[in-house]
Amino acid sequence: MNESIPFFHRFKQDISKLEKPDRFTFPFCYDPHPLSLHAAQELQQYLLEQQDFQHNFGLSEEQEGSPIGKMFGVLVVENKQGILGYLAACSGKLAGTNIHRRLVPPLFDMLAPGSFFLQQEATINQLNREIEALEAQTDIPLLEERLNNIQREAAESLSNMRRLHKQNKNQRKESRERQKPLLSEEEYLTLEQDLIKQSYRDQHEYDVLKQNTKENIGLVEQELQSHRLQITEKKDLRKQLSAGLQQQIFDQYVFLDAHGHTKSLLPIFEEALQILPPAGAGECAAPKLLQYAYQNELKPICMAEFWWGASPSSEIRKHKYFYPACKGKCEPILTHMLQGLAVDPNPLLENPANDKELPILFEDECIIVVNKPEEFLSVPGIHVQDSVQTRILDRNPEITGPLIIHRLDMSTSGILILAKTKEAHQFIQDQFIKHTVQKRYTALLDGIVNSQEGIIDFPLRVDLEDRPRQMLCYEYGKNARTQYKVVAIEGDKTRIHYFPLTGRTHQLRVHSAHQQGLNAPIWGDDLYGKRANRLHLHAGYIQFIHPNTKQNIVFEVDDPF
Template sequence: MPQPLTDPFFTYFSEGIDTISIPDYFSLMLEKPHQLCLLATKQLQNYLSEQTEWTHNFGLSNRIDGAIIGKMFGVLVVRNQNDEIGFLSAFSGKLAGTNQHTHFVPPVFDLLTENSFLNNGMEALGKMSKEIKSLENQNNPDSKEEIKKLKTSRRNYSVNLQNEIFEHYHFVNQAGEEKNLIEIFKNIGYKNPPAGAGECAAPKLLQYAFQQKMKPIAMAEFWWGQSPKSNFWKHGYFYACCKEKCEPIFKHMLKGFALEKA
């Protein structure tokens, strides 16, 4: 079906959905996906299997080199401002070495921007580490105090850099209220947000939907590829959104939302 140029990330269903009932409340998958999410997932998985735009080693083919990195993907069924039903797609973290892909909603904050504060910060940390290693290799007892000071400086610099990252992740809810990660997690008693918070597929999807004035209808996430670190993640299986990273963000983003636990 041809798609009008209303939104580059809004995808129409390739199959008819007229016989499927639209839930009155937002369906956030806890046990099983809504039927609309099953259709959206099928469509997205067909795209992942057939696309040739980028190369990522999911561990599903012997023809691709590099480390095997399975990914969590998400679909969010939405109603757009034209009163049309479709869905948005997202992935967790990076895909094929980048945050930006034409088929998927953008990240909440792009850490990979050239000459960003993160790149400059990582470069500064690298210089500190080289200086520490150089002094350690000299094996000079007089350098012990200097090494200790450098390690303290590196640790403090790293903590400040991480906090700066968290401050750049701003999440909006349906009412237009905006909070960064530090504010979100402090409100529920966390000292600091966990590493990688805000990079999961689900918050990306809600963020884009709210920014574009789309109404969320139902959401589901699934794992695609092999999992080199844990047998828990299985190819093609659905999983509920993670409690550690996503649940606190949802408390802010879904404030005032009537939820249907599917």
């Protein structure tokens, strides 16, 4: 009976009135189905009450150790008897192990006792210790210092001898000139032969010194190279073992799809992205859940993933919030694993602006100002061409120069300026570059902001494993500064004005949601907060100098939410 399958959990709640979805969840953009919500609630209740493992999620100050939140996933499945249940999984290891009573196991348990991973890891760790010990030895720095001293002394000795020999040469020249008028031809010939012998003697003396210093330097260099070679050989061996271990690990990850077809990790990423799989590929919750379902003839119905615990310092993760699967690690894998399932359509392939009008606020001979609706591209995308740019070009085919001066995120509504001439484009773009354009955004935040005003200042860069998400990064991030002023508290939400001092991707969204910012996501932010009917962010005010009149011009549109 399928009911006896380990990790298959029957619902404790009554789900008899809940209808199954027609299609499986599109994992990269979704609203959790009610069945997924019930499964997530039961898993969350277990996490609150469980005594099976000790892990500091950061939810209690009493727990020891550094807090580490984790991503969990639930997969609602149907067994052969038509009974609905769910599977649960955690991304990565939990509490130092991969094996848990209520969570499906990974495709490959690297931490299993006696596994080749642990054996090879022990060998590599031993090499690391040997390399560290060799690098910590005083022999190499002492030899390097000794070599530097010998080289410096040799250079000084050779320089001094060249200087002495130059003086000798000048003296010989003076002797020739002084003695020649005073000596007979025979006497002068004898003198010349003696001076030539002195010259040869000097050259020989210099050659001997040069050879001796070269030999002395060579002996120290040889000894130093011998010590360095030990380290180099061990590092080369470590590199070779690490590459071999990585290949072995890749070979363990063979993923099923709904048809029962298999494909391993390397060809999945080679075919999709032409790259090697990133570290941790295949260890996220979603691939674990689907693999276990396929292996046990359980039909996937719907899925959801949620964060449990404290957020990482650089990313934005909110406790109990639902999140899409990551793009960098999971998209190639899940694209394969979902083959054979009827899946919800990818919203990125649809045009949400198809039936929307593009209001024109102002137009003259050099600029057009529009009020861009939400879910409307500023410029053509990869899959959707419809955008402000294409609409305006269709409307004004005479425009030949650059059109777009600045952009708004697809989900952000508000004022957008476009240029009708090359000169106007350059003139206004220079104002954006010099930060003389005054802009104001209005946002509705999902939470209470206690401070009335201030400046948020921390650098941002793209999350390479989950584009287009941005993350805090002091090492590689670009400067990002946002001035804010609270307008009103509306129930459990905050209406706020933003005055961006820089223009980084998702700057306002990240500065709102991150714990080092306001720690309150913009309402409806499906990347950094909770999905809603829209992203409640509106570019409502802009002031700049008109290209022709050279006068300040202002546009203002009330926020639509």
